Amino acid sequence: MSEKITKTDAEWRAALDPETYRITREAGTERPFSHPGFPKGPGHYDCVCCGARLFDGDTKFESHCGWPSFSQAGGKIDELRDSSHGMIRTEVRCHRCDAHLGHVFPDGPPPTGLRYCINGLALTFVPES
Ligand SMILES: [Zn+2]
Known part of the structure; x- marks a missing residue:
């Protein structure tokens, strides 16, 4: 699972729909509240690009910020340190394929105090029975 996945730009473009490509490969951001949400129930969230498991369902919380958190x-x-848009933020990427996921902020709930603010289009929900 730790093997890196590398594809050419053309290969990613062919594999992803245009909006998902823009977000994950060009560090885009989906409009807040644009994602319809994920099915309720136990499961985990995988990278839409490479299928790496990234987040567990029981760490998801309602942040009202407009993106899955x-x-x-x-x-x-x-x-990664991200100084774009005149802000210093911490960008988060999939380790396996370098997909841009979103950002992490230090204003989350205990015990971590972190809020991973992630584009819904960067994730696939995998239900667990
Ligand atoms: Zn990935």
């Missing part, structure tokens, strides 16, 4: 990473995620 998690209090802790459930898989391998890279954190």
Whole structure:
């Protein structure tokens, strides 16, 4: 699972729909509250690009910020300093395929105090029975 996945730009473009491509490969952001949400129930959230498991359902919480939010990473995620848009933020990416996921902020609930603010289009929900 720790193997890196690398594809050419053309390969990603062919594999993803245009909006998902824009978000995950060009560090885009979906409009807040634009994602219809994920099915309720136990499960986990995988990278839409490579299928790596990224977040567990029991760390998801309602942040009212307009994007799916998690209090802790459930898989391998890279954190990068992002100084775009005149802000210093911490970008989070899928470790396996470098997909842009969103950002992490230090204003989440205990015990981590973190809020992973993630584009819904970057994730696939996998139900667990
Ligand atoms: Zn990935």
